[in-house]
Amino acid sequence: MAKIQLREMAKNQAGVIAAVKVGGELGQRIRDMGLVPGTEISIQGRAPLYDPVALRVMGGTLSLRNNEADFIEVEVNDE
Amino acid sequence: MSNELTIALAGNPNAGKTTLFNALTGARQHVGNYPGVTVDSKEGQYSKDGLKCRLVDLPGIYSLSPYSEEEVVARDYLVNQRPGVIINIVDAANLERNLYLSCQFMEMGVPMVIALNMIDVAKKRGLEIDHDRLSELIGLPVCPIVARTGQGISELMATAIAHAREHSKWQPADISYGDDLDSAMIDLTGMIEQGEFLTKDYPGRWTALKYLEKDDRHLSIGDSADVKLSSQLVAKVEQVSRHLEQTVGSEPDAMIADHRYGFIKSIVKQNVVHRTMDQDRLHASDRIDKVVTHRFAGPLIMLLILMGLYNFTFTYSALPIAWFEAFFSWLGGLADTHVAEGYFKSMLISGIIDGIGGVLGFVPLIMFMFFGIALLEDTGYLARVAFMMDRIFRIFGLHGSSVMAYVISGGIAGGCAVPGVMATRTLRSPKERMATLLTVPFMNCGAKLPVIALLVGAFFSEHQARYMFLFTLLAWVMALLAAKLLRMTVLRGPATPFVLELPPYRFPTFQGLLIHTWEKTWQYIKKAGTVILGISILIWAMMTFPGLPDADRQLFEVQRQQIASQATPALLAELDGPDEPSLAALAIQDDLLAVGGAEAEAALRYSVAGRIGTSMETVSWLPGFDWRTNIALVGGFAAKEVIISTLGTSYSLGEVDPDASDSLGTTLAKDSGWNAVKALSVIIFVMFYAPCFVTVACIVKEAGSWKWGVFSITFNTVFAFMFSSLVYQVGSRVF
Missing domain, CATH: 1.10.287 (Helix Hairpins)
Structure with missing residues (x-):
């Protein structure tokens, strides 16, 4: 297991959120949408210009800008 | 408990709240605005077993945080209005995420019933939810429904009413936070x-x-x-x-x-959800996304869809718009023959009938455009557009969803800023939304096009198509740069978090589309309509009063009589006769028309608008405008196509039809006061100066304050003035 930033995850790679390191409105929004530690996510794809990123979370799809995703740390399996 | 029960509907966006609201109330609904904010407030009636219920549709939200207008409105409503019960609509296929909001309602302790919506979709996805178990674990009634078909709705309402009767006191839930x-x-x-x-x-x-x-x-x-x-x-x-x-x-x-x-x-894990399929498998929606948001195919498909929306709006609304125009010109003709000559007649035709015609002329456009946008929004495609375009628009401090408003306003030349401004409603980020709605009027709308075409035709006729394309490009560049400027000054502040849900693709309900379309159209007629009529009459008055002094009118009358006295009665009779008049008779007619044109020119120059135009020459030499151009630009505030007819009057050509302005083009091309540099300066000014007042009325309504309407007029005019002056001063020296 290794902790990496959400931005570094490859397409279709799955992981579990380890930490969300931001407060205020952005932190609140990220958490409101279910991106809290312990949640499983996988990368569904990226927009044509590689930003924003689309994630699968609890059966739904969310998208985040890369600079917002930078606050999210994910635990992934080393391969 | 009184005889009337208030029920609030609350839930996440995309959970089917509006579908349920429409299913319950049908056409018995009313849209308003919460005071001071631009969030819609919707109310409807529902009766069950003789009990009248007032249904309030709260805005779709994910949380009760204090960060967005929608969330604050929902929170304040619950606290201040104290509804008897809330129905919390929860998407069964997205249970955990939707229960987050439910959890916050439970913390408030409002009496609540959960409507577990779209159980059919969940089932197809291999999810079965034990609603009895869920109800037991969270201690609230849970009713499975399918809002789209009406399944379970009657039971839901019975449960909600019974729950409201039993629980009148708020009881905050005791959730542990560690x-x-x-x-x-x-x-x-x-x-x-x-x-x-x-x-x-x-x-x-x-x-x-x-x-x-x-x-x-x-x-x-x-x-x-x-x-x-x-x-x-x-x-x-x-x-x-x-x-x-x-x-x-x-x-x-x-x-x-x-x-x-x-x-x-912890609740969901206790045998609430039974999964019968592998959850990682791709659903139909994901398969569509693989194509629709594909790196290369995605933008192409988007371009096609946006062009399609644009064509749908502007092509199919052309026919009903023509009907409206025909009706109002018939009405004007009727007034012309039956009302006695004088100021009242002039006001009736040019102020009231043209004004109402102007307001209603936009109605088909707004209806078609909102039908198209509702379709894109309800299917879930709009979220994908935002997803794909965000990277580009973010550079300018905007949001991926801004693209829609720009395209409709004239991003593809020939749109209209009125529906464009209204389309910014789909943007949920306040600062990005304001920057968008203030800059969409920079686009080349269908009313600016004939003005640009006239001047390009008269001065740049060799490369007409190339110039038209360049002006479209210029509009885009300037609108985006202006947006950036606004976001760095009056609208500065960090980007609103993007965090956006990409909902599964769905077929919209026809009823929902129709209600949505009608709602927007009615709001436009009601709110903008009254303001527009008033300003239309004001502009008419400015261009009419004060009338020419009697002495001056006498002079024109004398000229007319002189012409008539030189002609034989036989020639004059020919003009009214049924046969083709002779050349000599036509020459007399032309002379009479020339006198009429000169009188109209003198009257226009004498009016308030004319005086404004003349006095503006003290500054308007910078962009190279004389009083004639100034008056036309003042008139253009009513509607940009008025620029052509006013310019025609000020050049003594009488009324000029914007669609057949050749005579004006020839006059301008020959006029010593005009040249290519001045034409360019005027085109640029027309593109960027104050939006027409219909657009301003919509900006005021959408921005929620008069302040922004005034800002828009001032900012755009100053911007256009500086840009045109630069072009004219530099251009005149170089060429």
């Missing part, structure tokens, strides 16, 4: 209840929670009620925060959110 916070909650709640702090309106436990979350809005409500106690609570929260920071490295608000999800997960 040992540290739980003990802090007990202390805070104790202090609050002892001091009777805000307890008249808010449950003590909820106030404690909001203080722990450092909720700015609730803190300021607390400060104005009792500063001393409020600051004691803040001090206590600071102490807890520091402790948490040292022990677990986290903030209370983050911990509270984590524990809410912990609470939800």
